[in-house]
Amino acid sequence: MFKSINSMMSSKKRCFFYYGFISLFLSLFVFMLGLYAYQLKNLEERSESAKNALTHRMNGIFLELKHIVDSSKLSCEKEDIDILRRTTFYSPIFKEIGLFNDDFRVYCTTYGPRDIAIFSSIVDRIKDSSERKTVSLVRSHSIGESTFFAFYQGAHGLGINGLAPPQALAVDVDYLLSPDLPYELTIGKQTVVSSEYSHKSLVLAKRVESLDDWAISLVVFSPFSLYWSHLVSLLPFIFIFCVLFCLIFYAAHGGILYYRHSLPLSIKRAIKDNAIDVHFQPIVSLKAGELHEMEALIRWHSPHHGQISPLVIVETAERLGLIDDLTWMVVRKVGDFYREYPTQLKEINISVNVDRYSLLKESFAPNLEGIITEYPELKGRLGLEVTETSALTDIELPLMVSRFEHIKTLGIRLSVDDFGTGYAGLDFLRRFPYDTLKLDKVFIDSLKDDQFTRQILISITKLAKELNMALVAEGVEREDQLEAVRALGVDRVQGYYFCRPLPKEQVIAWVEENSTK
Incomplete structure (x- = not known):
């Protein structure tokens, strides 16, 4: 009798250990798969939001440039320079503004008269653009480092270019993506802004968003480190689900055993009672x-x-x-x-x-x-x-x-x-x-x-x-x-x-x- 009881207890322990192992594996699998799907969805949604914010900012930039061109003249008197300086002071992004003529030479800036030829590659992009606009990353004569330039030419040949630090372009993007999702913002083939991201880091997934009108691309990364940190934070819930799964399996096992033992008794009773x-x-x-x-x-x-x-x-x-x-x-x-x-x-x-x-x-x-x-x-x-x-x-x-x-x-x-x-x-x-x-x-x-x-x-x-x-x-x-x-x-x-x-x-x-x- 005692051997039978010990055997039964040993069987229950093995059964509980077996279901516990399955429950742990199933809980980890469900949470890891669910977290992976969540990371992909999160990457997609936040990348799309960052693209929309960047598009909105670029549209705002060119509306601002168009407004300045419409109120400017083909001259560089003190009054014109004051207008450019006042516009720059109130601009949310531009640190310097210049005007160029139909020969694509900058003749007036916030620092006074100038005579600077715009690069031919930029001129070609302006001419090829249906809205006579483009952006570029070039070295600024005034500050001596790579700077974001936005160019726009009005209908009468008068054009304008605005200079801004590259980081100003990514303010909204940084707000939407950092610090979880590293990103790279590129104009043409040159990287404008790169958040803290090591190319040696393992990446779970990445998403590329393109703004074709301005040759701008945004690459957003979902690193494995973020995935593991989220998974670690979910460990208490994984443990709870493991216990729930184990209880469900154990209850189902008990139900099956009850069915297997009670069904023969039910059939026996039905035969004896002529109930079949x-x-x-x-x-x-x-x-x-x-x-x-x-x-x-x-x-x-x-x-x-x-x-x-x-x-x-x-x-x-x-x-x-x-x-x-x-x-x-x-x-x-x-x-x-x-x-x-x-x-x-x-x-x-x-x-x-x-x-x-x-x-x-x-x-x-x-x-x-x-x-x-x-x-x-x-x-x-x-x-x-x-x-x-x-x-x-x-x-x-x-x-x-x-x-x-x-x-x-x-x-x-x-x-x-x-x-x-x-x-x-x-x-x-x-x-x-x-x-x-x-x-x-x-x-x-x-x-x-x-x-x-x-x-x-x-x-x-x-x-x-x-x-x-x-x-x-x-x-x-x-x-x-x-x-x-x-x-x-x-x-x-x-x-x-x-x-x-x-x-x-x-x-x-x-x-x-x-x-x-």
Whole structure:
């Protein structure tokens, strides 16, 4: 007992450790993936905002230059110089302003008259621009270092250039991006402003925004260092999610264990209480004037577990040693079905699936005989369908033959179910007195396209006729399958093409609607 308890405790510890490891991995994965997506989205949104701010500033710069040009004259008197100085004083960006003529020579600045030729490359860009404007990064004559220049030429040839420190251009960009996202602001091929960023640093992602009208580009970086710092800050939340995931997994594990342990008990109770339903699927005769047959199939909707597969019910009944109880329950419900609808079922045979190992039991035939005495309506109309899932031993073979002969004397028909998928070979058919051979659905599915399967079924059909056995094709769901089995000479069909398994009231309605007149 103590060993069992210790083993259980050890199993719970292993389970909890296993789920804890999975929860930690899943939490890290979710947060790392989510943070990565957030970083990309954040990079995209802030880069777009920085581009819009830069565009707004550039538009403001050229509106300011246009206003000055519109109020300036082609002269450099004291009054003109004072106007330029006053404009520079109040300008939010320019530190110096100059005027140039239609020969592209600067003739007047805030420092007085000048005669400076504008570089030819800048002149070409002004002429090529549809709005006669451009920007450049050139060395200033007045301050002796690289300076941001904005050029604009009015409609009458009078032009203006404004000088500003490169950092002034990036004030809004810096406000929107720093300190999280390093960036580089470039005019042409020259970098105007570069925030603190090492090219040796690992970069998670980068985004390039271009202002084509002014040959300006903005490259924004999302460094790995930012990603890791955010991830470290999220560690408390990762731990909380790890605990939640672990509890969820552990609760789900407990639910599965409860389901696995409670389902067999529920099935056992349902069998004992005769609570499992029996549905009936018609076996349709393709010959005119012949009556249909039916197969009884178990169905069960558990109040606690929902719809349960018939295979699960059968496997659980076998494991609990209740397969015979399940079989007798179905047979009795078939008997009740005959009693409830004696007129509609007067000449309709119904078959029931039976386990091969149940047939080998000495008590099977006497118990079946007792039920037929209890339900005389079953005699001559009940059939048993046997599936061979394993080969019979030398001891089991003669015993099975004896059981079959006894069953046949009770007026019970015998069918070999799912023929061709188990161990039911030719010698098997020769030894056992079957009345019906049922072709498995797997053959019907491949009958149309597989010539080899077709040849096999032709041989089986011929053998069945020689042994005076009826043939039933199972799993017929389409019209082309129906025509294929009809061409083989199979005259009985079972499948969704005609009717699915139905509760007794619905199948009676089907019989009344499809009965042969």
